[in-house]
Amino acid sequence: MVGIKTADELNKKFLREGMWPTIFCNGCGHGVVLEYTFWALEELGLDMDKVIFSSGIGCSSRLPGYINADGLHTTHGRAIAFATGIKAADPDFHVIVFTGDGDCAGIGGNHFIHAARRNIDMTVIMINNFIYGMTGGQLAPTAPLGSIATTAPYGNIEHPFDICNLACALGANYVARWGVSHPYQPIKSIKEGIQKKGFSLLEFLAPCPTAYGRRNKLGDIKKHWAWYDNNTILKEDLEKIMKYGTEQEKEQVKEKIPLGVFQDIQKPGFFEAYEKLVDRLKEKESKPKGAKK
């Protein structure tokens, strides 16, 4: 492989220098996801004029502003709707959507469902920090049971939203969930997601020490990052333990969040099907009327 080997060269290629350093808090996971995306784009060697980023509102949606490429900063929850428009206008573009958990699962839930159902060719990178961080720590639909937020001061009693399960059920082509503390698997996953024709969802569990960690007494940055290591488990390990493990082991892993690639299939995307439809109709049109087979 030729090209960039160090982070310094990577920054020069992909970063919009004047915007840096970021507005993110100390210990936030969003910058890490941005860096993984850079590495994945660098590995793929895509032309940055052919990549468009789209985002809604929230901490995660600041990310396209830091990238030296075209980007849209759109209304709350509608990032996927705008991305669908870009893709419809010119299917040659690679569309990458940065969205948060409140943006994608909460407010833009229906847009997400129908984009996944139609299998539109885009990569959705959902950065899940369990809370609406930018607006002051309101409860997000993905927050685990019992977590404390400004709108749930005595603990959350609503069951959390598993967005990866939803995407699998809707038949998205690529669904994966990763944490931010292990670099190699997420970079590979983002690469596969961008290459995949059809809808791909990548969920990242990003720490939010300011809004989530502080309220939930998860400690400082170090302890908060360690919480994500202790409370997640690889999907393959979970399956093995559920099959062969003892009762005690099963009890231990019950509360943990599974990580890994959940779905990797190859279904035709919406625009492929649409092209076929247009071709079929054109063929029909070119035949003279009344002619029989």
Place this chain on the structure above:
Amino acid sequence: MIEVREDWCKGCNICIDRCPVDALEESDILNRRGIRPPKLKEKNDCNFCRLCELICPDLAITVFPDEKEKKPVKKTLLTPVGGKTK
């Protein structure tokens, strides 16, 4: 050898916490924000695994493999996906 962009560092100390060989520490100098950016210890076992570079939320760290100093270490992964390309 590592290079830290001091005005970009926010002082989360994740690099120090996560270093697998415990080669980093806080430096003595204060930057513009009033925090101490990381630096390599004087005696360190850094094998250029580049975890700190990949995990830094502010993209402030760059790792350069030292050409002069030869250490008896295993060959490390220099590309994020382990050098494998399809």
